[in-house]
Amino acid sequence: MMSSDEDFSLVTPESELQKIRNEISKCQRTYDTILSDQKMLADGRDNNLHFAKEFDQRCTNMKAALKAEQQKQEQILEMEQRKVAALLDDQQSLRTQIQRAQEDIQQLEETNQRLRQQSDVSTAVPERKVIFKGDTSDAGDTSGCFDINPKVVYPMEGGTALITFEEEAVAQNILKHKDHDVVLEGGVTLSVQALPVHLMMPSYVELDTQVCPHRILVSNLPKMDSEERLLDKLELHFSKKKNGGGEVEETDMLSDSGNVVITFVDNNIAKGLTDKQDHEVEAERGKRHKVKVTPFLNGKIADLQTRETVCRRSVLLTGIPSIMDQESLQDQLEIHFQKTCNGGGEVDDIIYNPLGQTTVAEFDGDSGATE
Known part of the structure; x- marks a missing residue:
């Protein structure tokens, strides 16, 4: 048999049981709280993972957008740099044009100064008495122009003669036949060749x-x-x-x-x-x-500009040997080409240059020169 003390220890009072039940309830509530917190933490973790994924996606999108924007800005910068380079080129071109314009203005001012001097001179011209002889002409713009009577020096080779006829048709007829036999005194026949006279005349x-x-x-x-x-x-x-x-x-x-x-x-x-x-x-x-x-x-x-002209009334005779004195041979040539039977006509002027000599003939505006 057990003692009374042992019986007492086996018997749990009702209050103790209640305390145990309270502790169990308390632990249950703590457990439920822990489970709730665990669930909340899990949800928070899932949300954070979702937010992190969204953030990564946004970062990726933003990086792509930033890269695209950077490329766009680089293109804009390159275009602006090209525009700046073009503007610099235009600026240099404008500076060059301004410099040329200033040079042109300076030249114009110098020209204007010369023109003013000439204008001053034009109001003070030498006095010269003139009379009207009845010749008239159509009015025209003669500003900056004046008439000149050109004198052209024509070097003659030895053994040649120049003949100027009064009529152009006579000279052209002589040139048309080209080869001529000139019968001199004493029955000597001279074979000469007629050539056109080419001159360089001033045109401007x-x-x-x-x-x-x-x-x-x-x-x-x-x-x-x-x-x-x-x-x-x-x-x-x-x-x-x-x-x-x-x-x-x-x-x-x-x-x-x-x-x-x-x-x-x-x-x-x-x-x-x-x-x-x-x-x-x-x-x-x-x-x-x-x-x-x-x-x-x-x-x-x-400024001087020239043009080639042909004297319509003049003929050059070549191949003339020195078989008599200069004056006599010149007279014989003039006599021959004055005769109509030889295809000639009235001679306006003649000059003969013997072999071995040099001379020049002078042509002026009355020599019948034409282009």
Whole structure:
């Protein structure tokens, strides 16, 4: 049999059982809480994994977008760089054009200055008396043009002759037959060949003119006994400072116009005299005569164009031997080609150059030259 103490230890009071039940409930609740927390953590983990996957996808998409944007920006940058390079090229081109324009403006200003000088000269031209002889022509634009009578020098070889006929048809007939037998005095026959005369004539001439700083042109001159006395009077007058003159280097008479060119030693004399224009100089018997002083122009050929021409009234004869003196043979040739029976006609001029000699013939505007 057991003792009473042992019976007591085997018997659990109701309060203890309740405590145990409470502890079990408490543990159950703790367990449920842990399970709930575990489930919550698992859900949080799943959500975080989902968010991480979405983030990775967004990062991938953003990287692709950034790469595409970078490529686009690089393309834009390259295009802008090309535009900048093109603008720099345009800027350099514009600078070049501006420089050329400035050079052109400078040239235009220099040209305008020369034109102003020429315009000033055109208002002060030498005086020359003219009369109307009844010839008229159609009006036209003659600005910047003037008539010239060209003189062309034609070198002749030895054993040749030049004949100019009064009629063009005669010269063309001689050229048409080409070979001619010229019967000289004494029955000697000369075989010559007729060839056309080719010349190089000026077709366009451009002159660049400038006012000479130390020369003047004096016109409306008084009549005097001699040319030397006139030149002395002019030199004496224009060498005096009280008349606006200075030391005279040279005086020249222009035979074609009858005017006088006076050259001064200093360059500052001519301008003052041409500005005044009218000057009174002493003439014969102490009389005073008013002369006109205008600028003297220096000119040089700026552009010359030529064209080949044929003298329609002239013929070149070749193959002429020296069988008699020059004058006699020239007369015999003229006699032969004057006769109509030989196909000739009236001779305007003739020149014969024997073998071994050199000479030149001068052609002017009346020689019947044509292109």
